[in-house]
Amino acid sequence: MRFKMILASSLSKKIYMSIAGLVWSAFLLVHLxxxxxxxxxxxxPFNKYSYFLTHQTGExxxxxxxxxxxxxxxxxxxxxxxxxxxxxxxxxxxSMVRWAKNTSKRSLGSVTMIYTGAxxxxxxxxxxxxxxxxxxxxxxxxxYTHQIRDMYFTVMEFFKNPVNVFFYVxxxxxxxxxxxxxxxxxxxxxxxxGKRFTPFIYTIGVLFxxxxxxxxxxxxxxxxxxxxxxx
Amino acid sequence: MEKKKLTIHLKVWRQKDADSxxxxxxxxxxxxxxxxxxxxxxxxxxxxxxxxDEEPIEFDNDCREGICGMCGSVINGTAHGPQSxxxxxxxxMRMFKDGETIVVxxxxxxxFPVIKDLAVDRSALDRIMSKGGYTSVRTGGVPEAxxxxxxxxxxxxxxxxxxxIGCGACVAACPNASAALFVGAKVSxxxxxxxxxxxxxxxxxxxxxxxxxxxxxACSNHGECEAVCPKxxxxxxxxxxxxxYLKAMFK
Numbered sequence: 001m002r003f004k005m006i007l008a009s010s011l012s013k014k015i016y017m018s019i020a021g022l023v024w025s026a027f028l029l030v031h032l033x034x035x036x037x038x039x040x041x042x043x044x045p046f047n048k049y050s051y052f053l054t055h056q057t058g059e060x061x062x063x064x065x066x067x068x069x070x071x072x073x074x075x076x077x078x079x080x081x082x083x084x085x086x087x088x089x090x091x092x093x094x095s096m097v098r099w100a101k102n103t104s105k106r107s108l109g110s111v112t113m114i115y116t117g118a119x120x121x122x123x124x125x126x127x128x129x130x131x132x133x134x135x136x137x138x139x140x141x142x143x144y145t146h147q148i149r150d151m152y153f154t155v156m157e158f159f160k161n162p163v164n165v166f167f168y169v170x171x172x173x174x175x176x177x178x179x180x181x182x183x184x185x186x187x188x189x190x191x192x193x194g195k196r197f198t199p200f201i202y203t204i205g206v207l208f209x210x211x212x213x214x215x216x217x218x219x220x221x222x223x224x225x226x227x228x229x230x231x
Numbered sequence: 232m233e234k235k236k237l238t239i240h241l242k243v244w245r246q247k248d249a250d251s252x253x254x255x256x257x258x259x260x261x262x263x264x265x266x267x268x269x270x271x272x273x274x275x276x277x278x279x280x281x282x283x284d285e286e287p288i289e290f291d292n293d294c295r296e297g298i299c300g301m302c303g304s305v306i307n308g309t310a311h312g313p314q315s316x317x318x319x320x321x322x323x324m325r326m327f328k329d330g331e332t333i334v335v336x337x338x339x340x341x342x343f344p345v346i347k348d349l350a351v352d353r354s355a356l357d358r359i360m361s362k363g364g365y366t367s368v369r370t371g372g373v374p375e376a377x378x379x380x381x382x383x384x385x386x387x388x389x390x391x392x393x394x395x396i397g398c399g400a401c402v403a404a405c406p407n408a409s410a411a412l413f414v415g416a417k418v419s420x421x422x423x424x425x426x427x428x429x430x431x432x433x434x435x436x437x438x439x440x441x442x443x444x445x446x447x448x449a450c451s452n453h454g455e456c457e458a459v460c461p462k463x464x465x466x467x468x469x470x471x472x473x474x475x476y477l478k479a480m481f482k
Binding site: 001005006009010011012013014015082085086088089090091092093094095096097098099100101102103104105106110111113181184185188189190191192193194195198 | 255307310336339340341404407408439447448466467469
């Protein structure tokens, strides 16, 4: 196949978006599992986990950050490219649209992908500013002889503000909509479909979206209502 | 027993030709027999228009029994009307209520320019077919039966894919005006059969390239196409096309 087609055909674009989307879906799940340590009243395990990721994995952390950034940008650029093509494909829209029901998988999530995606992009930048490049406080955990960053404290302080809680909850609900279509759709775009597999992966995709969204919505609310914000 | 006649209000897209701007025009058709087909109702309206020395509404149709793929309009916001698994000519007036207003629009896509009123130019699909919707067969005598074994499930699925009549409803219903289901069905139909395997990679590459060339959108897996397809072709056809495409990428 010609190189230009491998990079730029309508099928190729979706293949790259799918791979990038699946990488990020996997990352979200790991991120959520790591964050569950915030439920622990003891701040040490979360901070030690955070310290392990940033200081004790050697060069690996830079590779992981590079790959995540690379896939995010790939997903974003191809999404814009695809969406512009899709808008151009129907210059004169219908005056009346009634969704066909039956077997259609069209949903609120599927028709708002570009918008929920754009909001998640804005969110990601703010999220890095809030935490990775946010307030830095050091302390010495039990059993350590040196100081490490108290990320736990930064998170708890941040979610004492109801505005922050509201913003995070709202974006995570939108992320859930994005994943409700994106997760199963990625498999379909990679050609992983079939009479039995498609209904299976569709259900798994929706469940995955619910788990991720509920998890990330729960954490800020839990912190707000148990750690002083609302008290 | 005499069935109750319907009064139907229509809002039909009228457009003189590809270059002019179209608009909706309202019509009322009285005494519509509920057992009439939708196209027969348009015939009745057209006769009235001709008697009044007005331009009749142009719409594509041919066999009027749901197998040729010539007809196609968007009726009340859904390609081929309110029920699944039907062509426009299969739509009956009993599916509508007395006094209902029905909005009739042409299939809309950049790749489907309007010829006149409800008739659109779907030759983009023919150009995609010309790039690989065939096998380069050796002509000659009829081969011995069973000389090329085909597993029964493959034969069945190939037949399901071959049911595509190329009406273009998948493009019309797709929010992105993508022709993925049409191309998927055509690619899958031949990819499932041993006769189609030798040219499988070349076929998918050329047909996808032509699909992009024609200005169709990309598939977002909404699945609206499957829901309106008169032959109920599954989007697993699109999945198979992508598998064939991935294989071709490494050739």
